[in-house]
Amino acid sequence: MHERRQPVVQKINYTQLRTLGETSAASSLRIDGEQLTVTGRDGSISQAVVTNEAAQQEIIAVFAKSNVPVEFSSLQPSPLTLAMNWLIPILTLAAFGFIGWRIYASMGGRGSNFTLVDGNGRQNVNFGDVAGVDEAKKELEETIEFLRDPVTFGRLGGRAPRGILLSGPPGTGKTMLARAAANEAHVPFLSVSGSSFQEKFAGLGAARVRRLFAEARKLSPCVIFIDEIDALGRQRGRGNDSASADQDQTLNQLLV
Incomplete structure (x- = not known):
């Protein structure tokens, strides 16, 4: 054979x-x-x-x-080519998903930048714990009375002030005074930093303002405290770049 x-x-x-x-x-x-x-x-x-x-x-x-x-002859793709044909779409979807998650988190979804209370100090603070700002405490008393009984003041035609500006050097007790005012009025206290409204994604500042006030409406009446508001409430129209336009949009949303 x-x-x-x-x-x-x-x-x-x-x-x-x-x-x-x-x-x-x-x-x-x-x-x-x-x-x-x-x-x-x-x-x-x-x-x-x-x-x-x-x-x-x-x-x-x-x-x-x-x-x-x-x-x-029909060329058979190599195992590496087959793997890449599967991996590229999966990695692309994963990248878009990650970017979407980051945007959602920055808009206040997961990892929100404001909470119902200020976590930087004692929560049960009243005016007796605040010293050295007697004049400011006296001016806040009328507002506190309105927050305690808004129905009575409303029948008399009274309206709560749109906002109160607490000015002073750092460390003079502005945050503690605002927290004490909310505690004296027995209303929730929302605290957020003005710098947290500025992000690298355009439009997120205005979205965070809307979310903050939507949360405040659910808890009404309540006190919103914006620390370092000068980072947010600057003069509008200072520049023609996209960053200035986004800051103006955020400020406009705050003033609505």
């Missing part, structure tokens, strides 16, 4: 390949990417590498003119 010997593959150049097609010495031509395989009428196998697409078309025309069948 004799084993069938595999024919030896002969490497040829472009000129030799073209000659095989012109002399009708080939029985078939198989194209596998850049590799062209010729099976001779005598059973021999010759291979040539043709990288130029135009040169391949010329070879195909020569073999077709000699009535030699031309076959094209």
Whole structure:
């Protein structure tokens, strides 16, 4: 019993390949990417590498003119190619999801930048704990009375002030005074920093203002304390860049 010997593959150049097609010495031509395989009428196998697409078309025309069948093999993608075809869409969706999550978090979804109470000090603070600002405490008493009984003042035509500005150097007790006023009036205390309204994403400042006041309406009556409001309440129209436009939009939303 004799084993069938595999024919030896002969490497040829472009000129030799073209000659095989012109002399009708080939029985078939198989194209596998850049590799062209010729099976001779005598059973021999010759291979040539043709990288130029135009040169391949010329070879195909020569073999077709000699009535030699031309076959094209379907290239099977490598495992790496298959993996990339799956990974690229998944990574793209993950990137968009991460960006969306960051925007949602910055708008006050997860990781909100304001809370119902100020966590930087004691919560149960009253006017007796605040010293050195007697004049400011006296001016706040009428507002506190209105917050305690808004119905009675409303029947008399009274309205709560739109806002009270507490000014003074750092460390003089402005935050404690605001917290004490809310505690004396027995109303919730919303505290937020003015700098937290400024973000790298355009439009988030105005969105945070809307969310803050939406929360305040749910808890009405309540006290909103904006620390460092000068970071937010600056003069409008100071510049023509996008950052200035976003700051103006945030300030306009606050003043509505």
